[in-house]
Amino acid sequence: MQQMHTKRRNRWLEEYIGRTFAVISGWLIVLITVTMIIFLAVKGIQSFTDSGLSLSDMLLSAQWDPNGTPPKYGALIFIVGSMLVSLGALLISAPIALALAIFMNFIAPKWFVSLLKPVLELLVGIPSVVYGWLGVTILVPLLREWFGGSGFSLLAGIIVLSMMILPTITSIAADALANVPMAYMEASYGLGSTRWQAISRVIVPAAKAGIATGVVLGLARAFGEALAVQMVIGNTIKLPSGLDSPTATLTSVLTMDMANTINGTPWNNALWTLALILLLISFFFIAVIRLVGPRKER
C-alpha cells in the first residue's frame, strides 16, 4: 500500500511538474516579449508626446544634431544607412548562399559536405565583435589602400555583414533544397534534362519559398546587427555619397549614444524612437517571412 502510494506520487510528479514547467515557460516568453514591445512602444512615442518632436521630421529629415540650438532629430541618415548596408550585404550573400546550398545538396561529394556543414556552423558561432575586429584590422586598411580615404565605409560594413549572414541563408536554403522530393529530380531526368537544368528549372523553383525565408532571415539579422557594423562603418552623420563613404546606421547611433544620454531628455527619447523603428522594421521582416515562407502541408 505504502509503495503504491509513492508510485502514484512519482507519477503525479512526472506528469504535472514537467507539464507545469512547460506551461509556465510558454507563458513567460509571451509575457516577456509583449512587455518588451509595450515598454519600447511607450518609450518610443515619448519623443512625440513629451518632447514635441514631429514624426515626419524624424522619418524624413537628414538633420541629426541633438546638441545644436535648436536640436534636430532627423533619423533619415540612420534609416537609409541601415537599409543600404543590409541590402548590400544581401546582394553579395544571397547568390553565394544559394550556390553553396546547391553545391552541398547536389554537387559536392559526401566527405566535402561533412566538412562544409561544421564550417558553416562555426561561422555562425563567431561572435560579432570578432567579425568587427577583423574588419577593423584587415578589411579597413585594405579598403583604404584600394579606394583611398579612411577605409571606414559603407562597403566595409557590407562586406563584414555579408560574411555574417552567409551561413544563415545557406543553411536554410540547403534545408529547403533537401526537402524537395527526389521524384521531381527523377521526373525531370526522365524528360531528358541535364543535371543543371533539373536543378535550376525544377528544384530551385520548387524550393523558392524556403530560400526566400532564408534570405529574409538574413536581412533581418543584418538589420539588427550592431557591433560589427559600428566598428567598421565610420559612424559619420551623413548620407553616404558612395560605397567608399562612411555613414551611420540605426544600431550604430544607438550603441554610441544610449549610455551617454539621460532618461527623459528629448535626445534619449529620440534614441528610444530609433529603437522602436528598428523593432517595427524587424516585425515587417517577420511578417514577410510568414507570407512567403513554406505553407504547412494540409
Added chain:
Amino acid sequence: MWSKRVKLGLAALLMAGVLAGCGQTEKNNAGGNEGAAKKEETYSGTIALAGSTALQPLAEEAANAFMEKYPDVSITVQGGGSGTGVNQVAAGAVQIGNSDVPAAEKLDDKSKASELVDHKVAGIAFAIVVNNDVKVDNLTTKQIQDIFSGKIKNWKEVGGNDEAIHVINRPASSGTRATFEKTIMKGVKVDDSIGTVQDSNGAVEQAISSTPGAVSYVAMSYLIGEKKNLKTVKIDGAEPTVENIRTEKYPFWSYEYMITKGEAKEEVRAFIDFVKSEEFAPTVKKMGYIPMTELE
C-alpha cells in the same frame, strides 16, 4: 589586521619624519596627523558606482585601495557612460554616479539636478593626437577649430606635409567630446559630416594609429606608456602637463565628478574624500589623472 595598522602608522610617522627633515615641517606634520586621525575610524557597508568610462579605471583602483584599508566596506564599480552614471544615481540605484560633466549639464529637468551633489574627485587632461606620419608638432586653438569644423582639410595648411586630414570624432553625447567642444571649439560647430566617429577612447587610439593623416582627441589616462604610431600635439605651444594646466596655459582638461544624491552616507563620503586625498594622490598621478591636491 592590527599589525597592519601598526605598520601603516609607523610608516606614516616615518614619512612625516623624513618630510619634516626636508624643511616643510609645519605643513607635512599637519598632513601626517590628519592621516593618523583618520585611520582611527572604520567604515562598513556597500558602495556601488556606475558611469563614466573615463573615470572608471581610477574609481576601480581607488575602490581596491579603500577596501584594503577598510575590509568591511565592499565597493563595486561599473562603467556605462556618464549618462548612465547620472541616471543611476538619480534613480537611487547606485550611491555614486561617475560623470565627466556636472549633473546639471546632463539633466534637462533642473529640479532633479538640485537633489544631486557633484564632487570633483580628479582632473583629467586630454590631448590632441595625430598619426605618426603627420609632421606637425603644434597647433593653435584656431587651427584646431578650423580642422574640426572642416575649413582646413590638408596638413600643409597648418605647416605639415601635403596630406589629407582625417578627422576622428567621439559621438556627440560623449563626455570627452563635450570637454573638447567647451575648451577648444568654444562655440565653433564640429562638422559631423566629415571624417569618422569612434565610440571609445580605445577605438580612437586604434583608429588614429592605423589611419594616415588622422587627428583626434583622447584622455591622457589612455596615453600612459609607449604608444606606437601616434603622437600628441602641443596646443598653442603648451604640452598637457599639470604645471601648464595650473597656470592656465593648457586649456584642454576637465574635472571628473562623483555625484551623490542628497546627503551622502558616511562611508560614501569617506570614499570620495579618499579619492581626493593626499594619500591616494600618487596613484592618481601614476594613472594619468591629475590629483585634486595639485589643482586646488
